Amino acid sequence: MMSSRRSPRTSIALSAVLASVLALAACGGSSGGSPYSTSPGNTGGTSTGGSSNNIAEQNLTFSPKFDTVAVGSTVTWTNKDAVTHSATADASGGFDSGDMAGGATFSHTFSQAGTYAYHCKYHGSAGSGMYGVIVVK
């Protein structure tokens, strides 16, 4: 009689183990997210995120790299490097500063909510190198 009680307990324990294995598998299955993620700590940098209408192009980096602005905002990029940069939307037909020599500025007004990924055509490409993301909301 005593031994007959063990059986259900054992199967409950097994179910618990199985459930946690499945939970772990589910966690491991989710991939690392897109390079356009705006979640804090995405790159571990100190000045990658912000909410500014002014973005610096400095040390081959857009700063803030991940920017959040309100609908209708005009964002101005300023090239603080000596080399030529650009602020070019990843999406074709999007905004494009063209060549920006050292000291040059470029402005674009975002009239629609959305996520706008862009890059420098000389030092980056979509999602890598010198790139940035503007979230308009």
Ligand SMILES: [Cu+2]
């Ligand atoms: Cu550049």
